[in-house]
Amino acid sequence: MSSQHVPQATAERLPLYYRTLQHLVTIGKTRISSSEFGNLVQIDSTTIRKDFSYFGALGRKGYGYDTQHLMEFLRKTLYQDELSKVVLIGVGHLGTALLNHNFQKNNNTKIVRAYDVDPKKIGTEISGTEICAMDELAGADNHDITAAILTVPAAHAQEAADLALASGIRGFLNFSPTTLSLPSNVYVRHVDMTVELQALIYFLNHAMEQRNSQ
Amino acid sequence: MSSQHVPQATAERLPLYYRTLQHLVTIGKTRISSSEFGNLVQIDSTTIRKDFSYFGALGRKGYGYDTQHLMEFLRKTLYQDELSKVVLIGVGHLGTALLNHNFQKNNNTKIVRAYDVDPKKIGTEISGTEICAMDELAGADNHDITAAILTVPAAHAQEAADLALASGIRGFLNFSPTTLSLPSNVYVRHVDMTVELQALIYFLNHAMEQRNSQ
DNA sequence: CCTTTTTTGTTCCTTTTTTCACAACACTGA
DNA sequence: TCAGTGTTGTGAAAAAAGGAACAAAAAAGG
Numbered sequence: 001m002s003s004q005h006v007p008q009a010t011a012e013r014l015p016l017y018y019r020t021l022q023h024l025v026t027i028g029k030t031r032i033s034s035s036e037f038g039n040l041v042q043i044d045s046t047t048i049r050k051d052f053s054y055f056g057a058l059g060r061k062g063y064g065y066d067t068q069h070l071m072e073f074l075r076k077t078l079y080q081d082e083l084s085k086v087v088l089i090g091v092g093h094l095g096t097a098l099l100n101h102n103f104q105k106n107n108n109t110k111i112v113r114a115y116d117v118d119p120k121k122i123g124t125e126i127s128g129t130e131i132c133a134m135d136e137l138a139g140a141d142n143h144d145i146t147a148a149i150l151t152v153p154a155a156h157a158q159e160a161a162d163l164a165l166a167s168g169i170r171g172f173l174n175f176s177p178t179t180l181s182l183p184s185n186v187y188v189r190h191v192d193m194t195v196e197l198q199a200l201i202y203f204l205n206h207a208m209e210q211r212n213s214q
Numbered sequence: 215m216s217s218q219h220v221p222q223a224t225a226e227r228l229p230l231y232y233r234t235l236q237h238l239v240t241i242g243k244t245r246i247s248s249s250e251f252g253n254l255v256q257i258d259s260t261t262i263r264k265d266f267s268y269f270g271a272l273g274r275k276g277y278g279y280d281t282q283h284l285m286e287f288l289r290k291t292l293y294q295d296e297l298s299k300v301v302l303i304g305v306g307h308l309g310t311a312l313l314n315h316n317f318q319k320n321n322n323t324k325i326v327r328a329y330d331v332d333p334k335k336i337g338t339e340i341s342g343t344e345i346c347a348m349d350e351l352a353g354a355d356n357h358d359i360t361a362a363i364l365t366v367p368a369a370h371a372q373e374a375a376d377l378a379l380a381s382g383i384r385g386f387l388n389f390s391p392t393t394l395s396l397p398s399n400v401y402v403r404h405v406d407m408t409v410e411l412q413a414l415i416y417f418l419n420h421a422m423e424q425r426n427s428q
Numbered sequence: 429c430c431t432t433t434t435t436t437g438t439t440c441c442t443t444t445t446t447t448c449a450c451a452a453c454a455c456t457g458a
Numbered sequence: 459t460c461a462g463t464g465t466t467g468t469g470a471a472a473a474a475a476g477g478a479a480c481a482a483a484a485a486a487g488g
Contacts, residue, residue, distance in 0.1 A: 006420070007444070007445070008444080008445090009444075009446090010445090011416055011417065011420075012413055014412075014413075014416060015408070015409040015413050016406070016409055019391060019406070019408065019409065023392075033464080033465065034465075034466075035465085040393060044446075044447070046446075046448075046449095047445085047447080049465090049466065049468090050446085050447095050467080052466095053466085053467055057466080057467070058466095059465080059466055059467085060453090060454065060455085060465085060466075061452070061454050061455080061464080061465055061466040061467080062454040062455045062456085062463080062464050062465050062466075063454065063464085063465070064464090064465065064466080065466090077416075078412050078415065078416050079415065084415050086411070092311065093307045093308070093310045093311035094307070094308065094311040096307045097307035097308040097311060098407060100307060101407070101408070103411060107408060107411075107412060109411060109412075146415055146418060147411070147414055147415065147418065149411070171414055171415070171417075171418045172414075173410060173411055173414050177233060178237075179234070179254060179255055179256060187414065187417055187418055189410060189413065189417075191405065191407065191410050192230070192233070193312060193315070193387075193405065194229070194233065194315070194317060194321065195229040195230055195233065196229075196387060196405050197300070197317060197321075197323060197361070197387055198228075198229035198232065198292050198293075198323075199226055199228075199229050199403065200361055200385055200386075200387050200401065200403045201292065201293065201298050201323065201360055201361065201385070202225060202228060202291070202292050203225065203401055203403075204361065204384065204385045204401055205292075205293075205294050206220075206225075221474070221475070222474085222475095223475060223476090247434080247436090248435075248436075249435085258476070258477065259435095260476075260477055260478075260479095261475085261476060261477075263435090263436065263437065264437085264438080264475095264476085264477095266436095266437090267436085267437055267438075271436080271437070273435080273436055273437085274435085274436075274483090274484065274485085275435055275436040275437080275482070275483045275484045275485085276433075276434045276435050276436075276483065276484035276485045276486085277434080277435070277436085278434090278435065278436080279436090
């Protein structure tokens with residue numbers, strides 16, 4: 001019964017599972033039950049078991065899940081064991097924060113280049129990542145790049161996305177507070193902090209069932 | 215038929231609608247149909263009409279929606295027309311990015327104080343927000359503060375959240391890649407950029423139905 | 429004023445996601 | 459070896475969300 005079709009909702013939770021398992025392995029926990037894990041990530045244990053079951057039998061009845069094994073399985077599932085190269089466009093505070101964050105350490109992902117328009121930044125490095133001129137993006141061949149992280153001001157987001165698209169990039173993580181218009185064969189994921197804060201405040205004001213998200 | 219119960223999925227979309235309406239009003243567009251709006255935010259027009267209908271009849275048949283009116287309605291719904299005060303904990307690059315972003319301009323939200331441990335930062339200001347010592351958070355009375363934005367390193371997130379909780383804060387926007395353990399009457403919203411990037415890469419690798427998120 | 433067009437609000441149906449409930453199996457300890 | 463306990467994996471039910479279709483109402487255009 002292995003991965004015939006993994007529901008969207010399940011796929012969205014895998015990275016959270018992966019991160020939590022990394023933590024568990026780090027602190028030396030070798031086994032965990034679905035209910036204990038569920039308490040950690042605040043998701044119902046049935047949902048967790050069903051999520052895992054889409055990938056086959058990952059646990060052992062009467063025992064639970066082996067954290068190391070599960071973590072490695074998820075790593076392979078999430079990354080297919082290849083290093084994913086991404087570029088970052090827009091080296092402001094947010095871009096710098098992401099560069100410093102250094103995804104590579106725990107995850108099979110590396111920001112290989114950053115682009116900016118500021119001449120003072122071009123040519124310098126942040127956490128080992130070189131900052132190139134935005135102009136270079138236009139002519140670049142980025143077909144080996146998995147995704148672009150967009151951290152430019154909203155007014156320039158579409159423009160930057162178009163450049164990246166032309167260079168061969170087919171995945172976008174957009175941090176600008178604007179909806180991008182891109183072809184449908186391109187995958188765009190949108191993170192908007194303003195929206196998150198507004199949603200938080202809405203749920204606080206309309207304090208109905210206090211249900212934590214994610 | 216006014217707001218009996220607004221579904222979670224609808225509530226999550228309201229901030230996006232609001233932001234888009236702000237944009238429309240700014241560029242001088244006074245009316246819009248659900249289908250045109252749907253194209254903009256990339257959500258089915260039926261879903262949009264249904265979302266609005268939970269709040270009563272906001273549109274006019276044969277005409278569409280008045281952008282100004284709808285925007286103001288959403289503002290009231292999202293903020294209840296009160297200025298929401300929030301504090302920010304952890305003035306690194308990400309924290310600085312959020313301070314510069316200045317929510318207040320378009321949204322009824324203001325970061326009234328920031329906290330950090332770095333003596334070099336304490337006492338300074340960023341975009342008009344004063345940076346206080348983390349120690350001050352311990353004794354503070356923050357019952358008038360709606361939420362805390364957590365932008366501290368993962369290792370200190372729980373600690374910072376506990377301090378904020380003790381000072382009276384009941385809402386959290388957590389940017390640290392760690393799950394917080396807090397009482398159930400507290401609302402926590404979690405934004406994890408690593409998770410977002412991983413999810414993006416997963417969907418690209420398993421390029422099934424290319425469905426854009428949000 | 430009357431016809432045609434537009435577009436909402438809503439009902440009903442489909443799909444997706446979550447939750448319940450439990451059989452099956454594997455550990456544990458005597 | 460064997461009862462007893464814990465925990466998974468899953469089929470079936472329930473709940474939530476999404477989408478099609480359309481009546482009703484308003485606008486637009488003579």
